[in-house]
Structure formats: C-alpha cells, structure tokens
Amino acid sequence: MKITSFKTTSLAAGMSRLCIEADDGAAGNWIIASALQSVAEKLADAALIGQEPRSTTSLWHDMLDRAGNDLQARAAAAALDVALWDLNSTRDNEPLWKKIGGSQKPANAHLSITERASGATQSDDVFFQQAAPFGFREGKVSACLTSKSLPDRIGKLFSALDASAQPPSLYIGAQGRCAPKDAIAAISKLEQLFDITAIEAPCPTWDISGTKKVSENIKAAVFNDLSIFGREGLLSHFRRRSLDIVQLSVLKDGVTGVLELADAAFGYELPILIASSPGNIGAHFAGALPYFMSLEIRDLPSKQTAPSAVTISNGWAQPGDAPGLGINWAQPSA
Numbered sequence: 078m079k080i081t082s083f084k085t086t087s088l089a090a091g092m093s094r095l096c097i098e099a100d101d102g103a104a105g106n107w108i109i110a111s112a113l114q115s116v117a118e119k120l121a122d123a124a125l126i127g128q129e130p131r132s133t134t135s136l137w138h139d140m141l142d143r144a145g146n147d148l149q150a151r152a153a154a155a156a157l158d159v160a161l162w163d164l165n166s167t168r169d170n171e172p173l174w175k176k177i178g179g180s181q182k183p184a185n186a187h188l189s190i191t192e193r194a195s196g197a198t199q200s201d202d203v204f205f206q207q208a209a210p211f212g213f214r215e216g217k218v219s220a221c222l223t224s225k226s227l228p229d230r231i232g233k234l235f236s237a238l239d240a241s242a243q244p245p246s247l248y249i250g251a252q253g254r255c256a257p258k259d260a261i262a263a264i265s266k267l268e269q270l271f272d273i274t275a276i277e278a279p280c281p282t283w284d285i286s287g288t289k290k291v292s293e294n295i296k297a298a299v300f301n302d303l304s305i306f307g308r309e310g311l312l313s314h315f316r317r318r319s320l321d322i323v324q325l326s327v328l329k330d331g332v333t334g335v336l337e338l339a340d341a342a343f344g345y346e347l348p349i350l351i352a353s354s355p356g357n358i359g360a361h362f363a364g365a366l367p368y369f370m371s372l373e374i375r376d377l378p379s380k381q382t383a384p385s386a387v388t389i390s391n392g393w394a395q396p397g398d399a400p401g402l403g404i405n406w407a408q409p410s411a
Contacts, residue, residue, distance in 0.1 A: 078103070080130050083121035085114050092355075092382055094406065097121070097160045099130055105164025106406060108355045108383055109156040117153040120144070125157065130164050137333040151329070158331025159358075159402070167401035172386075173358065174396050177336060179365030183393040184372040186360075187215035187248060189353060190234065191375065201230060205237035207377055212239045214392040215274070215371060219250030222263035222279065231271055239392060246274040246371075249297075253278035257287035264295045273297040275322055275350075289319035300324050302352055308341060315345045322370065326352035327359060339366045356385030358402050360394040 082098045093111045098104045109117055124140045137158050144150035166176035174181055188208050190201055216234045220227045231247060238245035255263065260279035267273060275298040280287040282301045292299040298321035303310040314320045323342040325335045329352075339349050339362075348370040351359035359372045372394050376382065384405045386397030397403050 103168035105160040107160040155331035162332040163401040174361040182364030183395045184360040184363035186372045186394040188213040189217040189373045189375045211389045212391040215246035217248035250277040251279045253281045324350040355383035357387045360387045360396045
C-alpha cells in the first residue's frame, strides 16, 4: 500500500479538511488551519507521497526532520500524522483507541473557558449554561494571573461545576505572562480563596528554573504545553523536575508524538493532560496512556468544527466505536 494523493477542502472558521489517500482506496482525514495548507502540501509531497502509510513512526520522524525548528511546519506535520492514523484505523475498520493499543475507557474531562475581553463575563455565563447538561466536575479558566476579573471568573466556574460527588477540580491557564515571583504572589492569593488543582504556564515556558521555583512555592501542581518542541522541549523540564503534570496536544504533535512523549513522561511518573482538539478526539488516549489524568474540552458536542462519535456525560468523554477518529464529515460543522 502506498500513499498516492493529498488534498484539502475549506471548512468554516478559517479551518480546512485535509485528506490523505492510498492506492487501495483507503483515506484519512483531519483538520488543519487554512493558513497552513500550503505548508502541509509541500510536506506531504516531500515526505508522504509514495510511502507506506502504516509506517507512522518513520514518517513522523521524517516529517519532523524536514520541519526542523519551523513551528508552522511542525504543526502541519502533526495534522498529517493524525490523518495517517485515521487512514490506517479506518482501513482496518477500527476506532483510533483500538489502533493505538488502548481500551474503550471513558476519559475524565475538564471544561475549558478561554480568556475573555475585559468585562465580558456574560459570555462565560452563556457558556456555562450550554455546558450544564454534560455534568462537568472539573474546569479551567484561561487568563493572566494578575487579571482583576480572574477571582470572579474562577468563582463562577466553581459554581457551574457539578459538586454532587466531590469538590470540583479547578485549573488555571496562566499563559506564561508573569515573572516567577509575581506568579507565586498571585497564585498564593488565589489559593487563599480556592483549592486549585493545577496552573498552566505560570511563567514563560522556557524558564525552567522559574517554573520549578513556582512549583515548589505553591500548593497547586504546575504544567506546561511544550509538546510542539518535541522531546527537546520537554526533557530539560523532566530532568529538572520542574513540572508536576505534562500537557500534550494532537494539534502540536499528532498521535505519534503524543504517544512518544507520554512514554517519556511515564518514565518520570508524570500524569498526562490532553489539550483540546476538534471532535474531542483526545478521548481515545484515555485507555492507552497509563498516567492519563484529564481531557480538556473547549468545544461542546453541539458546537464542534468536526462533529464526532465522542460523547460527554457526567464529566466523562466516551470514545465511540466508529472507525478511525470517528469524525462525521457529512454533518455540517458549527
């Protein structure tokens, strides 16, 4: 079997659908930012056309070698890798979770709300109303640690989460905007008000010493999303023990990269968060990663760019039995 073609189709919201086809008629699809279409086309022509699509690890590393330090090319490589896994698992009539050696295990999920414009807390309220039927027990707010509205937003998130079984878990996406000492001071104040589970990027992600200092001086765990830099971006943090949790993303490292980096994190006994992605396909990793902790959910099932077979109930994301990623390309996107 050989890869014969690559094409893209425009979708809504600045996104495109990419499709990789093989000579036996098998095809794999995934999402890519429209701005990266030309980058993906060049990479596919150079690294994929004429190759065996089942050689996912070899093709992944070849694409990374060609991408080098170009982050756009690395993101394009990640998208192509996801499409390859969709092709291979669809061809074998298997869901992704089975193809990667996992089980159909529900993924613990946390609701994630992005940074809002100043004073726009009403949009949070609308989002919480839309999310209420899904029973989220954990949630994440993304905002600068020094934002005056952050305590209020955390409080509203806490109230919106299901506390019937246990106290809700709270995450903060701090966006790496603070110096370590300022981050420690801001987080310490927040911890007087809330029991915070983990903080993402309390200081710049490249600041290993600063990240470790923050981790040692707050109660919450600390994590960063460095997966687009591969092992070279994470291993230094692992060796210095600066991270308490590792967040990985299929949008930055594809399926192959997530599996490889999760394996590296396993060696350091670090739990894994999976960042949000179209179709919430990160749910497929729950039964394959031994230290899987939680899946970030930004797109509710009714609002997805890529509607999928993943369902959410009582704060758990359940991967379905549909072949491949389980994306319903025939259903109009939100």
